[in-house]
Every structure is written in structure tokens, then in C-alpha cells.
Amino acid sequence: MNDRVVPAVERRRRRPTKQGVVLSEELIVATALRLIEEHGADALSVRRLGRALGADPSSLYRYFRHTDDLMLAIADELIGRTMCTWRPRGDWRADLRDLGLRMHAGALAHPRAAVLSAYRVTGRAHEIEAVEAILGVLRGAGFPDAEAVRIYHAFVDQALAFSALDSAGAALPKPARDAETSVWRTTYARLPAETHPHIAATARHLVADMGRSSYPAALDLLLDAAAARLAALAA
Template identity: 85%
Template sequence: MTERVVAPAARQRRRPTKQGVVLSEELIVATALRLIEEHGAEALSVRRLGRALGADPSSLYRYFRHTDDLMLAVADELIGRTLRIWRPTGDWRADLRDLGLRIHTGALAHPRAAVLSSHRVTGRAHEIQAVETIIGVLRDGGFPDAEAVRIYHAFIDQALAFAALDSADRVLPKAARDAEAAVWRATYARLPADTHPHIAATARHLMADMRHSSYPAALDLLLGATAARLDEFRAQESPGRSH
């Protein structure tokens, strides 16, 4: 797509496409998401999308100005899919842990799209809702405003970084993934204790642990440190604290 702007009021297509469907932003985004998982970044072309939708490619400009605009909509849709299935409980730590794991799981369900979009800032409705929700969880949990923003930043960057990292691994060809997994057995497990004592002592744990994502452990470490910070703030606010 190239830069081209159509007024929002003129975007809605009333007539069905050749395949008998009425175009909408939601349909285009869902189709783009499916094509990305099948073909990668090259799926985001008006020609390929037009064929998949049974529509004239030029009609897509009624909804998106260019491919990057569409990519931001895809990124925002991934956020929205996570938010739709997440329900807060009122326990800030449990809520953030659940949300973080859902972000990660949602990325792995659409790994090619996650690799392309995890680093993007969309400024769209679902992302705005996510920022509002997470900061609200932290403020309601008792964190001062500046600290709530600092923790939000660390929390979301950690979640999205692992989403991109683990998604990139997920889209590797199976042969490449198997070859990398074998390195822990073929190389690290065989290093001698006289030259690599620490690796040799922990080799069996390395082989067991390195096969899995470290995101749940990293998330727990972050939340543990965050809880400790909250205890510090509460201690400072206690009227009986020593000076």
C-alpha cells in the first residue's frame, strides 16, 4: 500500500465483494492476521489481501492508508484478543501475572504477527485500554503514580520482549529448533568439570530448563521485586515508622 487517505465517513463499503462478503476493518484485519501466519510479512500487500477477500485491492484504501497502518491494526487486534479473555480479581499481583501470561500465550498463538508487531506502539483503542487497565491495577494496588508508570513500563516491555523472543523461536523451521535444542545435550552436557565446573555441575538442570520459555520465571521475579517495593512504600507511610 502507498500513502492515501480516505475520509472515515466514506470508508464503509455497502456492496458485497466477489465472494459475497461485505468489507469491514475487522474482516480485513482478521484476514491479514491469517495471511501473516501463513506467509509472513509479505502477506501484507494489497494484491494478496484483495485476492483473499475477493475484493478490488484499491477498496482496502477505504479502511487503511498503507500497509503500516494495517500492521498497527493487526498489533492492536492481538492486544484486544488478550483483553477480551482477561478478568481482573482485585489482587494486583495475581491480575498482572495472569495478564502477562495471557499476553505471552496470545503471541505464541500468532507468532509471525507477534514478531512483526510486539515492538509497535499503535495508539489504537485496545492498546489505550491496556495502558489504562494496567496502570489502574497498579494504582488501585497502592502504588504511587510515578511508580505505577515505572512498573507498567517494565511489565509491558518484559511481556512484549518475551512475546517476540519466543515467537521468533516458534517460527523457526522444526529442524533448526531441534538442532538448537540438541546443543545443550551435545555440547554443554559434555563439558568437563575441570574446565567448566559450574556448567558441569548444573548440566542436567540446563538441559531440562533451557527447553522452555523463561518468561513465567522472569515474570515472577519482576512481580516479587514489585511487591517488595510496595512494602517499602507502605512502611514509609506508616505513622509509627522510625526516623
């Protein structure tokens, strides 16, 4: 966790804001997350956030030193929301697949915030919990420590990369999303076999597949490779 200007026990307001709420770090993060999804990155300003909370903007500095500090807290909150829904069952491959899909779905639930936070390293409580849990699954499966870290790194980076990619698409206005999806049908599916034989041969599959995320398939490929690596190490 990053140091704060004021110790945690002293941060709570002694009286409600104009809207009758008592400020807390959790309330500020939740409000900032809502504003980002409504208005984009420009919403993450002390003035706009203070107005939404009905509080003097300067009071927010009792909780966060600056907006980047708040952004790290938002990133950690998204991690926490995923981790609180996930419980490992003892099958390392199934557990990691379940977690990866939950990470991806959590990002798509907050696409604008996910685009802003997917590349950040927070060093906060929820992120630390996630690192510990994933490494525990891999080491428990029998991966040596160096291999566990390599696979952890690939697993997390893959999930975050697809989360950012697919969230950026989800954050587009619907007409733009629909227009991009239609390109596979209106352009690629009409290319002649004489000039583009491979596209023409697979056109119906391109139309059916390219409109959805490839993350589940990519995740399975990664886990298949990890399983093959584990079998090779055991042999």
C-alpha cells in the same frame, strides 16, 4: 486511533466482493493476520490481501492508508484478543501475573505477527484499554503515580520482549527448533568438569530448563521486586 481517508460510516462496501463477503476493517485485519501466519511479513501487501479477500486492492485504501497503518491495526487486534479474556480479581500481583501470561500466550498463538508488532505503539482503542487497566491495577494496589508508571513500563516491556523472543523461536521451522534445543544435550551436557566446572555441575538442569521459555520465572521476579517496592513505600 489513526485518521482514515474515509470516515468509518462510509467505509463499508455497498456490495459483496467476488467471494460474497462484505469488506470491513475487522475482516481485513483478520485476513491479514492469517496471511502473515501462513506466509510471513511478505504476505502483508495490498495485492496479496486483495486477492485473498476477492476484492480490488485499491478498495483497501478506503480502510487503511498504507500497510503500516494496517500493521498497527493488527498489533491492536492482538492486544484486544488478550484483553477480552482477562478480568482482574482484586489481587494486583495475581492479576498482573495472569495478564502477563495471557499476553505471552497470545503472542505465541500468532508468532509471526507478534514478531512484527511487539515493538509498535498503536494509540488505538485496545492498547488504550490495556494501558488504562494496568495502571488502574497498580494505582489501586497503592503504588504512587510515578511508581505505577515505572512498573507498568517494565511489566509491559518485559512481556513484549519475551513475546517477540519466544515468537521468533516458535516461527522457526520445526527441524531448526529441535536442532537448537538439542544443543543443550549434545554439546553443553558433554562438556567436561575439568574445563567447564559450572556447566558440568548444572548440566542436567540446563537440559531440563533451557528448552522452555523463562518468561514465567522472569515475570515472577519482576512482580516480587514490585511487591518489595510497595512494602518499602508503605513502611
